[in-house]
Amino acid sequence: MQVLRDHFEKLISLTDTEFADVMQYFKSRRILKKQFLLQEGDAVSYEYFVVSGCLKAYVLDEEEKPHILQFAMEDWWTTDYQALYTGIPARVFLEAVENTEVLCITKADKDKICAEMHKMEHFFRIKNQHGYIGLQQRILSMLTNNAKDRYEQLIKQYPALIQRVPKHDLAAFLGVSRETLSRLYSRSKEM
């Protein structure tokens, strides 16, 4: 799994042996487009690293409307962290937007790796730090920008997304209705 090794080596360096040690805890899994890795109510045992493809993580509100928490493409980690961490049932759906390959690791194994290899604990600390900053930026963006600006910012930051994900999903990520997004979009073309 060169993808994962490259991913680690953006922050730390690993010998072949070390990487092999870590790798033994990961299981590969493939899911087809529109299939679920996780559904509301499931017990959550794994954290997932996306090797290829794309997932969307979303919840349904009381009116069954989906709200997208995260898109996870190559190199991204995802799961229902709240559920994995506390043991409560999942609230999050993890659905494949495309055929997707993931590497799965249990919380216990990840903790074990971190305990045994200081480097890996470092890796995940920094990774979490980046994740935290990313979410802060998103909150800031939700508070200070309107949907059009957020849309433009999103496709600037992740230009691949617009090719891979239907617009109504982007709307569900940005927090506006698909009609509103469509209108904002067409209005900005005029100007």
Next chain:
Amino acid sequence: MQVLRDHFEKLISLTDTEFADVMQYFKSRRILKKQFLLQEGDAVSYEYFVVSGCLKAYVLDEEEKPHILQFAMEDWWTTDYQALYTGIPARVFLEAVENTEVLCITKADKDKICAEMHKMEHFFRIKNQHGYIGLQQRILSMLTNNAKDRYEQLIKQYPALIQRVPKHDLAAFLGVSRETLSRLYSRSKEM
């Protein structure tokens, strides 16, 4: 600084010597109500741990309206992480809502502590994990709940906040105008 030690020992255990080692990197600082620990444009050198009091972290939009990223009370860590991490100037204002005592640590010293003491790296990994989950919950709440529900959720989770922070700041945290929050609030009392 028993507060900080207790805080660490919620997740890890430390000997007196270990704690003293860690402690030497922290500097104490007091700021008065309405004073700033950080202002937009500043170079950011420190991360702050709130020992007592309360801070608000906010940004101004292009119309100079404040949007609150975080309230930091006792036991919370805060700074402009984006700026601390990348070296760009601060976008965040860190202002004391009450007279506040913080412990300050530089990024370099924190990294050093983490590198030298695996335990501490573990502590901060888990802390970041919690932080990440917290922000995810907030995003979810912004996407799925209306302002009234979010307000009620907020004061249920942090009942102290409402005593300590003016309502217009809560509105700036929730992402609605103070007038709207006021109306939602009075409407819910009738029912």
Next chain:
DNA sequence: CGCGCGATTGAGTAATTTCAAATCTAGTGG
């Protein structure tokens, strides 16, 4: 060719914002 899904458009409705004014409250100085 036609079906079906996603995207767009229109019209009416609901919610939120803005701006202005009126209250209320806590802290200050006399």
Next chain:
DNA sequence: CCACTAGATTTGAAATTACTCAATCGCGCG
């Protein structure tokens, strides 16, 4: 202790924005 002021909160009314619902359009796939 009381009056006063600045800041905070509430209320009203008009304007803006986004939403819902329904209908239409466009395109790719079988």
